[in-house]
Amino acid sequence: MTPTLISAEPVLRDPNDGIAVLERTRTVAETFGIPLAVLAELTHRCPLQCPYCSNPVEMERANAELTTEEWTRVLTELAEIGVLQVHFSGGEPTARKDLVELVRHATQVGLYTNLITSAVLLTRDKLVDLADAGLCHVQISFQGSEPVLADRVGGFRNGHVKKLEVAQWVRELELPLTVNAVMHRQNIHQLRGMIDMAVELGADRIEVANVQYYGWALKNRAALMPTVEQLDEMTAVVDEAETRFKGIMEIDFVIPDYYATRPKKCMGGWGRQFFNITPSGKILPCHAAETITDLDFDSVRSNHSIAWIWQNSEAFNRYRGTGWMPEPCQSCEFKEQDYGGCRCQAFALTGNAANTDPACQLSPFHATIFKAAETEAAADQRRFIYRNFAGGTLEKDEPA
Ligand code: SF4
Numbered sequence: 001m002t003p004t005l006i007s008a009e010p011v012l013r014d015p016n017d018g019i020a021v022l023e024r025t026r027t028v029a030e031t032f033g034i035p036l037a038v039l040a041e042l043t044h045r046c047p048l049q050c051p052y053c054s055n056p057v058e059m060e061r062a063n064a065e066l067t068t069e070e071w072t073r074v075l076t077e078l079a080e081i082g083v084l085q086v087h088f089s090g091g092e093p094t095a096r097k098d099l100v101e102l103v104r105h106a107t108q109v110g111l112y113t114n115l116i117t118s119a120v121l122l123t124r125d126k127l128v129d130l131a132d133a134g135l136c137h138v139q140i141s142f143q144g145s146e147p148v149l150a151d152r153v154g155g156f157r158n159g160h161v162k163k164l165e166v167a168q169w170v171r172e173l174e175l176p177l178t179v180n181a182v183m184h185r186q187n188i189h190q191l192r193g194m195i196d197m198a199v200e201l202g203a204d205r206i207e208v209a210n211v212q213y214y215g216w217a218l219k220n221r222a223a224l225m226p227t228v229e230q231l232d233e234m235t236a237v238v239d240e241a242e243t244r245f246k247g248i249m250e251i252d253f254v255i256p257d258y259y260a261t262r263p264k265k266c267m268g269g270w271g272r273q274f275f276n277i278t279p280s281g282k283i284l285p286c287h288a289a290e291t292i293t294d295l296d297f298d299s300v301r302s303n304h305s306i307a308w309i310w311q312n313s314e315a316f317n318r319y320r321g322t323g324w325m326p327e328p329c330q331s332c333e334f335k336e337q338d339y340g341g342c343r344c345q346a347f348a349l350t351g352n353a354a355n356t357d358p359a360c361q362l363s364p365f366h367a368t369i370f371k372a373a374e375t376e377a378a379a380d381q382r383r384f385i386y387r388n389f390a391g392g393t394l395e396k397d398e399p400a
């Protein structure tokens with residue numbers, strides 16, 4: 001594989017930040033590396049309408065999506081610069097008619113392929129075609145452990161039963177399976193059932209991920225925010241399941257930021273280990289980065305190579321490393337452990353992406369936000385605003 005040389009174009013330099021200082025004479029891999037895995041959001045179209053969807057509220061329409069030829073060029077370029085894995089995601093990636101072709105091409109250029117899917121559009125024949133094209137792994141999202149709640153959360157009738165069927169096909173075809181369980185106040189009581197369901201389905205791994213509050217989830221925060229008691233309950237369920245299923249199924253657990261004392265190392269640090277490509281080809285440091293409205297993002301449709309964008313684009317360098325940090329982060333001993341937390345959350349909750357993530361107890365905003373979360377959770381507002389291209393639709397009736 002030929003290493004890509006850094007462009008001779010000017011780069012952002014930050015005297016306080018060794019990571020952002022890029023040496024023009026070195027390759028991408030020799031400076032701070034190209035991410036091993038990239039998220040390819042093939043489309044924002046999806047038959048489900050989850051109220052916590054990580055897609056932006058302003059979604060990209062089908063006519064803006066990259067063509068098959070553009071995606072194959074992108075996949076080739078990713079492999080050439082050293083990316084090893086591609087996660088095909090969305091929206092719902094199976095809504096793209098060319099998915100088999102894209103998986104085949106990714107396989108041919110040497111990429112490990114993962115399909116992140118709601119599963120409801122898959123047929124067994126399509127899954128066989130994907131497996132034949134080299135698909136390596138499937139990740140299916142579940143909204144609950146039983147159909148009534150799960151179908152309500154996803155806003156899609158009979159979706160849960162279909163997901164169970166597809167998960168069985170995945171195992172029959174001997175593809176590794178991850179169950180993705182997105183947790184919030186209205187489905188936490190089904191967590192134990194979801195873990196048991198994942199074991200019964202033969203999943204290798206379950207991701208128990210609490211909703212992260214930006215985009216659609218921020219719109220729906222009052223209907224989704226768990227109580228502190230629920231968080232304790234959830235932690236106990238996960239701890240118990242980890243013991244019970246040790247050696248059988250791996251369990252990853254992401255707690256809700258609002259009740260943390262220190263923030264997560266979001267995306268492994270801004271512009272350090274991850275990028276994703278939107279349906280229209282924009283390259284983002286995080287799938288929620290477009291919620292930061294004063295950032296511009298370069299596109300694979302521009303004259304720049306992907307490696308150039310990763311190294312040099314303003315959006316990646318603005319919050320890369322530690323030089324940009326305000327106090328209290330700047331003089332904090334944890335700054336190279338969590339990189340100040342999540343920029344999107346800082347923007348959503350304080351109006352300034354350069355602020356310390358309010359999930360941190362040292363943030364001046366922390367106490368207010370923690371209190372707001374507690375108050376919202378206690379109010380128990382339950383109707384969802386469903387995700388759609390019209391900007392969202394309020395759930396018709398108060399749920400039973
Ligand atoms: S979170 Fe739900 S609505 Fe969003 S892409 Fe996934 S399945 Fe579709």
Ligand code: SF4
Pocket residue numbers: 262263328329330332333334335336338339340341356357360361362363
């Ligand atoms: S002050 Fe900043 S660096 Fe320190 S723990 Fe909080 S978010 Fe992390």
